[in-house]
Amino acid sequence: MNEPVPVHPAPVPVLALGDILLVSLQGELHDGLAEQLQQDLSHRIATTGVSGVVIDISGVDIVDSFLGRVLAEIASTARLLAARTVLAGMRPAVAITLVELGLVLPGLTTALDVDRAMEVLSQRGR
Amino acid sequence: MPHDQDATASAPQLVGSFLERRREQIAQRWADASLFRSVFTVSRDEAVEASKAVVDALSDVAVSGRLEDTTAPGYEPVREQLGRMTQNRARAGATPAGIADEVAALRTPTVDLLREEFADPTAPQAQECVLTLTLLLGTLRLVVLETALDAGAEMIERQRQQLLEVATPVIKLWEHTVAVPLIGTLDSARSQVVMESLLEAIVEQRARYAILDITGVPTVDSLVAQHLMKTVAAARLMGAECIVSGIRPAIAQTIVQLGIDLGSVLTRASLADALAYALSRQGIEVSRAQTGTNAR
Numbered sequence: 054m055n056e057p058v059p060v061h062p063a064p065v066p067v068l069a070l071g072d073i074l075l076v077s078l079q080g081e082l083h084d085g086l087a088e089q090l091q092q093d094l095s096h097r098i099a100t101t102g103v104s105g106v107v108i109d110i111s112g113v114d115i116v117d118s119f120l121g122r123v124l125a126e127i128a129s130t131a132r133l134l135a136a137r138t139v140l141a142g143m144r145p146a147v148a149i150t151l152v153e154l155g156l157v158l159p160g161l162t163t164a165l166d167v168d169r170a171m172e173v174l175s176q177r178g179r
Numbered sequence: 180m181p182h183d184q185d186a187t188a189s190a191p192q193l194v195g196s197f198l199e200r201r202r203e204q205i206a207q208r209w210a211d212a213s214l215f216r217s218v219f220t221v222s223r224d225e226a227v228e229a230s231k232a233v234v235d236a237l238s239d240v241a242v243s244g245r246l247e248d249t250t251a252p253g254y255e256p257v258r259e260q261l262g263r264m265t266q267n268r269a270r271a272g273a274t275p276a277g278i279a280d281e282v283a284a285l286r287t288p289t290v291d292l293l294r295e296e297f298a299d300p301t302a303p304q305a306q307e308c309v310l311t312l313t314l315l316l317g318t319l320r321l322v323v324l325e326t327a328l329d330a331g332a333e334m335i336e337r338q339r340q341q342l343l344e345v346a347t348p349v350i351k352l353w354e355h356t357v358a359v360p361l362i363g364t365l366d367s368a369r370s371q372v373v374m375e376s377l378l379e380a381i382v383e384q385r386a387r388y389a390i391l392d393i394t395g396v397p398t399v400d401s402l403v404a405q406h407l408m409k410t411v412a413a414a415r416l417m418g419a420e421c422i423v424s425g426i427r428p429a430i431a432q433t434i435v436q437l438g439i440d441l442g443s444v445l446t447r448a449s450l451a452d453a454l455a456y457a458l459s460r461q462g463i464e465v466s467r468a469q470t471g472t473n474a475r
Binding site for chain 1: 371379382385386414416
């Protein structure tokens, strides 16, 4: 089985939108993918010097403790590299599950959708 | 009426055939008893018909010999009718005990009729028949009570569901600002409903601010506080800021005395204060219209 290896291996696409990096998570995030995403993101933040990262999880049905930890780690890493992370588009059902599990993601800024997340970042950036 | 019973027939058989033969007379007497009279107010014939149905059921049960069995198949045809009757009585304010008394009142006229059957009411067979009939009517009383309690439980369940739906409206107060006025005790089932409808409203209204008003919550204990904090956390995950308003002084004191930490929750004294906060954070200013500028 041949794994597709592009020049910049990014199974989770990271889009640069001006001063912001946009990551759209779809479906399940496996361990390998998560690690790759973390590496990829920190690399991109460091090289491009963006001020914000938006992670869109509107396509995610289940957020477990693993994904919660990955998200928190991404946010911490980004903070060290002087970028703010905003988590956008969480579904109501996901929010309820997270709260019931006691995972309230304390260090993360959240927004209703990507649009709002951009707004939050542009406000704080001023 | 002469005593023409087969001396070898058992008491339940005798009572069964007695009920069958005297069905009309018993029904006429029962129709005047308060249980049937107060339910079937429109016409007496209806009460007589209903009484007959019950007499038939009892006669069936007597013949089958399952005198003390409330699940005897003989009761099935009248179960629904009894249910309607008890519901009717309950709605009129009768307690289960009162309904049971009304059923018990059916015994005297029936036993009187039964005694007339025998030439010598003190004969052992007569005594046994009266005992059997009493037993049978006692079982009927149980059956009626059972249906009454079932109907009560059903009603409570239905009302609980209605209360759950009615008591949690999410109100749009302003553009991007929603509020939930919580009324009554907040248990886990209700807080779940509140959370769900609030989060749906946040998505629908694209709300930035959500206000939880607890003016109508009588007491806040650690469990209620936990539910509140969960709701606040869930709203935050959806990207909305949550404000808890309407904390009465007494409740504030209780919260402090219980050592509940609401430090992570934004609170305001009243719904108006919370709305003012939400508006000011969105850069909306509310001011009194200047009297001079009211151009015609």
